Amino acid sequence: MKKNYKLKLLTLLPFILLSILLIYFANLKDLATYNIAFVSTGIGIATFSISFSFLQYQFSPYKALLRSISNRHLIYCYAVVFISVIPLINLIINKTYVPAAGIFCIPLLIYGAILLPIISIEECNPSLLMEMSLSRNNISRYLNEFKFVDKAAKEKSEKLEFEWPDETPLHNVASKYNTNVISNDPFALLCNVVELALKNGDKKTYEQAITIYFILTDLCVNNEIVDYNSGSRFGINKQVSDTFEIILTQVVAAKNIPLLSIIIYKTGDFVKEKALRQQQATSPYDDLIDIMVKYAKTALDNNPEFAIYISSLCRELSQKGIHDPETGERKMFFSLHLASFAKYITIIGQEAVLKKNSDVLYRCLEDLGFLGCTAVKKNHFNVIIECLQGLVQLGREARAADVKCFWRHCSLDMTDHADQRIEWMVTWLPQVPEEDRGLLAESFGTAYSRLYGKKLIVSIEEIKGELGVKFTKSDEKHIENYADGKYRKTVDYSDFKEIKEFKLY
Numbered sequence: 001m002k003k004n005y006k007l008k009l010l011t012l013l014p015f016i017l018l019s020i021l022l023i024y025f026a027n028l029k030d031l032a033t034y035n036i037a038f039v040s041t042g043i044g045i046a047t048f049s050i051s052f053s054f055l056q057y058q059f060s061p062y063k064a065l066l067r068s069i070s071n072r073h074l075i076y077c078y079a080v081v082f083i084s085v086i087p088l089i090n091l092i093i094n095k096t097y098v099p100a101a102g103i104f105c106i107p108l109l110i111y112g113a114i115l116l117p118i119i120s121i122e123e124c125n126p127s128l129l130m131e132m133s134l135s136r137n138n139i140s141r142y143l144n145e146f147k148f149v150d151k152a153a154k155e156k157s158e159k160l161e162f163e164w165p166d167e168t169p170l171h172n173v174a175s176k177y178n179t180n181v182i183s184n185d186p187f188a189l190l191c192n193v194v195e196l197a198l199k200n201g202d203k204k205t206y207e208q209a210i211t212i213y214f215i216l217t218d219l220c221v222n223n224e225i226v227d228y229n230s231g232s233r234f235g236i237n238k239q240v241s242d243t244f245e246i247i248l249t250q251v252v253a254a255k256n257i258p259l260l261s262i263i264i265y266k267t268g269d270f271v272k273e274k275a276l277r278q279q280q281a282t283s284p285y286d287d288l289i290d291i292m293v294k295y296a297k298t299a300l301d302n303n304p305e306f307a308i309y310i311s312s313l314c315r316e317l318s319q320k321g322i323h324d325p326e327t328g329e330r331k332m333f334f335s336l337h338l339a340s341f342a343k344y345i346t347i348i349g350q351e352a353v354l355k356k357n358s359d360v361l362y363r364c365l366e367d368l369g370f371l372g373c374t375a376v377k378k379n380h381f382n383v384i385i386e387c388l389q390g391l392v393q394l395g396r397e398a399r400a401a402d403v404k405c406f407w408r409h410c411s412l413d414m415t416d417h418a419d420q421r422i423e424w425m426v427t428w429l430p431q432v433p434e435e436d437r438g439l440l441a442e443s444f445g446t447a448y449s450r451l452y453g454k455k456l457i458v459s460i461e462e463i464k465g466e467l468g469v470k471f472t473k474s475d476e477k478h479i480e481n482y483a484d485g486k487y488r489k490t491v492d493y494s495d496f497k498e499i500k501e502f503k504l505y
Helices: 005-025 030-059 071-084 086-093 095-123 126-133 136-160 186-200 203-221 232-254 257-275 285-299 304-323 331-354 358-377 381-400 414-426 434-452
Strands: 454-463 466-477 479-484 487-492
Touching: 005 095, 030 071, 030 086, 030 095, 071 086, 071 095, 086 095, 126 136, 126 186, 126 203, 136 186, 136 203, 136 232, 186 203, 186 232, 203 232, 203 257, 232 257, 232 285, 257 285, 257 304, 285 304, 285 331, 304 331, 304 358, 331 358, 331 381, 358 381, 358 414, 381 414, 381 434, 414 434, 434 454
Parallel strands: none
Antiparallel strands: 454 466, 479 487
16 A cells, blocks of 8 residues: 555645636625635634544554654645635735635645545554555665664673673673664564554454565665674664564464464465575574474464474475575585474474374474485485484483374384384485495484484495395493593483483484
């Protein structure tokens, strides 16, 4: 929706034409006796139209979006007032001009009575306000102000940080970014629109706000004003993710499943679009997935279908990155971060174990299994290891929590289902380049050993003229030792109550 200035001007033309025709055909001398009526009628119409237009604000469900009356509305009101007093001015200067002034001004004032309520409705229209926030000038103004405020806040923060490299714990070394308060912040506007739309049950405005959030994200993140050198890029990334978390929290609190599905699925589509340009593993897009995973953990009780969708989304994003990798300077960074999507699936699965939701747990095992197969086919070491890690850990935790398979036709334990997915992966191992098979075979052997608590060795050997996988089982307990200086830790995987998650290499 736009302000349609051209349409307003075209609508004004008939009223101007009417004024001219009335003056042309009127007998101005006979109308001189009605001078007071012309003056009072004009002022009365102006008073009504202005009062009625301000009344529109009171009935608007989105009036909270305005901090004050808009300058645009005030300008139109001043124009109506000026036109209404033209007959009065003529009465003072030369009363013989009053009839002509009154006849000319009254149609224009009638137009004003129609126009002013429309203006007030537009100024409270959330669609119009959101579209205005996306203009090039507004975006540039916001980013320049954000850059300035962010720099000032960081300089102040640095003065107040009393840290020494060898006397500071690791959790306090991480970068700190301030949440800056900016006037006419488009992200804050979207949060307010979503809050009011949820309150008013306005699905159309809510959906538009979600769509505009993603458009605004692209406009800000990809703007040339935002750069890494000044550090403002990191601040904008945080602004994007913080806003998304606020909006998602508002929608979850509303307990409206159809509206919740809109933001979940639109976010999935948005990040998938970024995956077409190998950006799914970079900020702020991977931050959105992280926030969705946090929600998925809470959705298991009431909305498990959303948890399943988010798990599958993580698998798809990682698979897309494996099949269509980054080839530029970010190649190593991109490859490492693809494994985080497998970790997200594991996190959802671990919550499913705690909630004893074997249905969602089974879907997580499926996603890890299929993703793991893709990783082995493409020899993507980081994702292979993370998938193995997740399958083993979920199998061990499910066994310790005594989580049964949800399907009544299946007699397998969830640990067996985890084993099946590892077996899917290992069948592709002979296709891995020879120089990498040995290391991966050792990792698969460790994974099996951890899952069943007995030592098992995986090797790639020629079987009947073809490369195949050989399993050498043992009754020996699988025990791993860890050392850190004078400290020693032993993890006995034959103890099925032990569910310590130990990094797999």
